[in-house]
Amino acid sequence: xxxxxxxxxxxxxxxxxxxxxxxxxxxxxxxxxxxxxxxxxxxxxxxxxxxxxxxxxxxxxxxxxxxxxxxxxxxxxxxxxxxxxxxxxxxxxxxxxxxxxxxxxxxxxxxxxxxxxxxxxxxxxxxxxxxxxxxxxxxxxxxxxxxx
Numbered sequence: 097x098x099x100x101x102x103x104x105x106x107x108x109x110x111x112x113x114x115x116x117x118x119x120x121x122x123x124x125x126x127x128x129x130x131x132x133x134x135x136x137x138x139x140x141x142x143x144x145x146x147x148x149x150x151x152x153x154x155x156x157x158x159x160x161x162x163x164x165x166x167x168x169x170x171x172x173x174x175x176x177x178x179x180x181x182x183x184x185x186x187x188x189x190x191x192x193x194x195x196x197x198x199x200x201x202x203x204x205x206x207x208x209x210x211x212x213x214x215x216x217x218x219x220x221x222x223x224x225x226x227x228x229x230x231x232x233x234x235x236x237x238x239x240x241x242x243x244x
Contacts, residue, residue: 125233132239154206166192209243
């Protein structure tokens with residue numbers, strides 16, 4: 097039994113505790129990003145609402161509703177039919193998933209622009225999202241508004 101306790105203590109100190117600290121720093125960084133944009137920080141911790149506010153801050157709300165509609169339609173037909181029975185519907189669902197990915201990539205770029213950065217920060221948000229979020233939240237980045 098002591099071996100199990102030792103193993104749990106080792107896990108807690110080497111993986112769980114640092115992971116919790118990183119998670120807490122990311123929550124605080126997103127909170128600060130929202131505050132920089134003039135929104136209440138608490139809005140960053142509500143799952144779907146924070147995405148809505150992120151779109152509002154960086155791009156506008158119309159792309160958010162388009163994303164929700166695309167995800168709902170694609171999700172409704174994913175796995176419910178055999179692609180061989182309705183190939184056109186399978187292609188449509190695949191195209192919707194591609195469109196959702198493109199909206200996500202554009203959102204990263206719009207976030208970068210909204211905080212006064214360019215393509216470099218957009219690439220950092222894509223490949224190193226945790227580090228880029230910390231830079232935007234705790235760094236000297238200023239919110240300049242949504243960019244068209």
